[in-house]
Amino acid sequence: MSDEEILEPIDFSPHRMPDPVELEVRIKIEGMRLDQYIQLNCGDYSRSIIQDAIKIGNVLVNGKPSKASHKVRNGDKLWIQFPMITHAIPVPENIPLDIIYEDEYLAIINKPFDMVVHPAKGNWSGTLVNALQYHFKELSNAGGEHRAGIVHRLDKDTSGAILIAKEEYTHREMCSAFEKRTVFKEYAALTAGVLDRDSDYIELRIKHHPVDRVKMFTTSDTEDLEAKDACTFYEVMERFRGHTFVRCQPKTGRTHQIRIHLASAGCPVLADKVYGGRDHINLSDIAENLPAGQDEKLLERQALHAFRLRFKHPRLGKWMEFEAPLPADFQRTLAALRQYRKWK
Secondary structure, three states: OOOOOOOOOOOOOOOEOOOOEEEEOOHHHOOOEHHHHHHHHOOOOOHHHHHHHHHOOOEEEOOEEOOOOOEOOOOOEEEEOOOOEOOOOOOOOOOOOOEEEEOOOEEEEEEOOOOOOOOEOOEOOOOHHHHHHHHOOOOOOOOOHHHOOEOOOOOOOOEEEEEEEOOHHHHHHHHHHHHOOOOEEEEEEEEEOOOOOOEEEEEOEEEEOOOOOOOEEEEOOOOOOOOEOOEEEEEEEEEEOOEEEEEEEEOOOOOOHHHHHHHHOOOOEOOOHHHHOOOOEEHHHOOOOOOOOOOOEEEOOOOEEEEEEEEEOOOOOOEEEEEOOOOHHHHHHHHHHHHHOEOO
């Protein structure tokens, strides 16, 4: 397919009944609600659709119908029949990919910012899955056809290393590794504000904001059943006047975890509109007394980059580590901080 070729329009008919999904509960998830567990593993479907499927008996736990509130246990075998698909399978699109590593079982992609990982409401094209469908002949469908190859996620405006599974065994084993926290992730971030300690950890529980559906918020209430434990380790790489260059290692993988943990420490990620209030940074925001006509936009998204992935390859049996170089906008902002905001 050439860059000029027009894609076929999305065809919403005929509707198709998806194949049943079979899952086995892993020990790290023991005690989670049935509907929550299914949503975690089948992100193509909303919580309400999942709950409807449970109500009509289309979800079996160890061969028997159950309730949405049922607490899953290690070794439980789930059988799920979702309703007919009413939107099309992602269309392959010739979107360039920065492939850091590839073998017959998996690949590591350096995802650019401003790219949604998989299709969802409002984003049926231009996603990473659309690009993967074009570039790879084989992708795992263990997470559903709308998330082909996707083992874990990055926010739309977070760039960096993301792991892709080409076959189902690798997909299942890597999902298990993420659940058991044996995949080591490291993120680079620039913050507004200076972290006091050279290295430390932030341990605050995270839950959905009660009013703003886009946001998460932190709580120390250990009795709050809606909140999830979350822990982020960090190491300061460089300090600047009013800013920090920091590397973060999330022990858990909660939504917006690094962003909200840094914000809770008084150092939101630079250009993070949700938790920092601004969606861009100009040179004039960093450089004092900048001459007229020399201003430029440095960042137009949150300064968060998935820098490193380390894991044991499920097929090759050896530990592997990959790095995604800092993108140009991140490097440009870092250079400006080094020039104009040197530490005392």
